[in-house]
Amino acid sequence: MRFIAVIPFLIAHALSQTITINTTSGQLTGTQDDGVASFKGIRFAHSPIGNLRWEPPVTFLSSDIQNATSLGPSCVQQFPFQGQALIEQLYNPHAPPEDEDCLFLNVWAPAPMSGPLKPVIVWFYGGGFVFGTASLPTYDGASFAKNQDIIFVSLNYRTNVFGFPTAPDLPASGNNLGFLDQELALAWVQDNIAKFGGDKNQVTIMGHSAGSGSVSLAITRRNSSATRPFRAGIMLSGVQVSTSPHLNFSNFNALATALGCMQPPGPQRLQCLRNVPASTIRSYTNGPNSGGFTPGVDNVTTFGDPLQRIRTGQIAPIPILIGSMEGDGTVSALNGPQNLSAFIAEQLGPVGGLLLPPAVRALYPGLSDPQVIAAVERDVGPVGAFFSRPTLRREKRERIMIVHSKSPAKLWSDAFVSSGIKSVYRYTYGAVFADMQPFPNAGAWHGSELPILFGTFNQSTATSAEAQLSQNLQTAFANFAKNPEDAPPVANWHAYEPGLLGVALIPTLAKIAYHGNVDPDNFIELVDPLSTDGPCIVWDPFLDFRE
Template sequence: MKYNHFVSLGTCLQLVLSFSTISRASAVQSPTVITTSGRLVGLDDGAGVISFKKVPYAQPPTGSQRWKPPAALVSGNTVDASALGPSCLQQFPLAGQAATIPLFNTPPPPSENEDCLFLNVWAPASIQGPLKAVIFWIHGGALSFGSASLPYYDGTSLAQNQDVVVVTINYRTNVFGFPFGSDAAEIPLNQRNLGLLDQELALQWVRLNIHAFGGDANRIALMGQSAGASSVTWLLQRHPINPPFQSAILLSSVFSVEVTPTTNEQAWTAFATAVGCAGSAGVQRLTCLKQVSASTIHNFFNGPNAPPVFSALIDNITVFANPIQRILDHKVARVPILQGNMENDASVFVLGQSDVGTFLNNTFGPGVITPAAIAPLYPGLSGFSEISQIDRDFSFICPASLHTSAYARSGMTNVFRYIYGAVFADLQLFPGIGAWHGSELPELFGTYNRTSATASEVQLSSTFQTIVASFAKNPFVSPVPSWPKYNPNSTTLANLAFNGNVALNNVVQTTSTAQLDEACAPFWDSIVLLPPTGAGAV
């Protein structure tokens, strides 16, 4: 799959970049790198890691460029790359803000701005020796919020401890990245998933420039969590030949297996009217919407009349129909896969819910699935614990099972699947949420609370980083010697960090997938093929 507006930099830039080196304007403070975006002046922390932040990889998607595919930024200017840039504009639906913001946006990023297409790079200070593996991080946030500027995505620890290059990226979210109204031909369907096009352009930038930071463009590991992991599945789908990455790491993917929501013209018209752009769909209304201030649009989508959270649309360019069949037909990137879930992946999304019937009606429609029909799948559970398991299986476990099993069935032998079970007291922000969605990220990035973390949490951070970095460096062997390659019909599922096992020599306890997936084949798999709008995650 090629995007002409992504590859327009041309091979001539490769010649320029081949002479790029890291230099220092002073002994410690200001490492500099020459890239297609300009001369970046970053920071040396004095502890073996250099960083370059707020690196522009695209022209500002503002004004007349709002709701248009990203355009590569090519510049010879000097760029201050010493501090994190703004997030893309965020949407936090009112109904869930009380839980969502403390869990996924605290501490908050520095600021929000429509001009937000930046990335960050952390690299070992020494670039001597062989080029290093690259971890390309895509944040989660239900395609509605999230940012590369969140403090817990700081790449210093990973780069320092594991001798890898870490890249984190912003991409447009919510209505700015996934407009859901057509306005005639002014926003063609194949230009609707703008946030995904942003991700592609950022990856193209990394391919062109990462060697200047000591990174190996041929050893890029895509890594994402939640909606970021779903983004990784879409990248796998659209690069079946010569993929621009070597491997993929998917944490709690909310991979939508079959159906993606279509446009919502009624909601789009209501939005346009609310911000002062009444009238029928077409050029005139879209022109008006492009002139509305970003803050006005932001306020509407964080207010009481905002439509549901956003999703990508099937355009058969960035998101494909029949993704499982595409895997079986070898129409996806056939690269090693490391994929898994949290033991309590859905707990944070059903906090405060205890009536199973109400949950089922709200999620799947009145009477579609009854408590009696579901009860045999969850013996001994009721209330919140049953709801949490139902949502976990439907939204996370069964889609992951379908995805990894399809890869294994298609003949891919380098697939590794896990379930993560570590629970630490300082991460229990709400009672009973267990190993909740996203609670592995402080361990992954080494950004856990230094004052409250236990010795086990510190040890697990080192262990989990080693697992991920080992896979990024060489995904063709097991990231832990005791971890077998995944076969859905045998004892190859890795229970990670259960029962206090946090050292590299005991963190993996292999088990059969039968118990974890026991509700999938007999019930959820057929329903997962047609997910309702009520289900979702970040």
């Protein structure tokens, strides 16, 4: 019996073959199997440990042979204190072990890697900037490469205090290290992707949640004349909104004190902290006394007013595909107040006093208070709401606000169109499958579209409807990456046009897979944006303001 069980493994192994290509990271030995060449665990930066902890990433160059057959480790993770088990189950299942030495990327390419150069998608993972890894099985790029004739790249970037320390010991421009990791990986793609059959001039950056926010930040940190390593962006449930330009160093100072580094902020304290093992730092940041560590405004990688930058043309004027989930708020609402009055007070602070519960209920007729709260989280709530419950109070927003909700997607879409960018495609996703309901009334929850998009859904439990939607959704997104300027992702998907009260509009908001519609001719249903955006009139001022 043992011999028989080994036979499938031996056959599969025999069908695959090794393949080697030369890159700036060395001679990479990967595998070629079932029409896909894969190269995993490619080092693009030197290990950010020791004196390189809290330093910008340093380009890794080598001419040596490198084994590129295994996914790299996760960066050091920080998980929420409330709902930790569920968050790990939903967003970090089967993740590889963590290591501070984690700056690796992965490439999947159609095999053989010859012929005309192909479009490229580069993937940024989510995780609220405190956890996440490119090495999750969900993010396997083989389906995109095989079925869409696209080069797919995923990358690791440092998270939490290792990637976004917000430390007074560092220059402001040296605090958002995770974004510098992303930028170095994009530079690696420009230097090397042709070796895999990819076209460096046809790169689309795509991300989910904080990864989607990373895409939005990459767009807003480049002006219209800047050279940019991408030509289009896909944002799944996450963009940056208005943020206070002030930095708050309290969480880093508290960490230094807790770890026994009592020097005043500066080089000596930083060196003391660099001598602390990563495991000790992780124990603190995953304990009850740590705050969160997420990006802050530095006016280099991040700016406090992204919407105004879009409207005034201070961004990369590229095509975008942007959207949100019908149930984007169900996960984040689980561990917060279930009483609407308490929710408004916690999330909105003093300005919330202007919004009485009856007025909020009126925005969502027929829903119970817990359902209203989930709807508000869907429309306006912060992506990190399940992590230390960051509020929408303006005076508390010293860290970059990446929100996964409908109103931010609307604001970004409206701003892009108003600035003259025509290729804007906006969607809302509503597919609900029985085998993808991890808690009651989860619905189309935050991130549930990812296995469908990547083609990595559970084959043993999935229905034919899931398989059909996976094929259609992946093809639509790949179509956008292949031709973002001149053709829609799906034949009947019109470019987005904002809604104006009292004015009849053509339908331009794509509802994806609502009411069980998964077939090629109906999985996209276009509706008037006003049919879903009504509550955003109330919430937009909390997300779009000037300081």
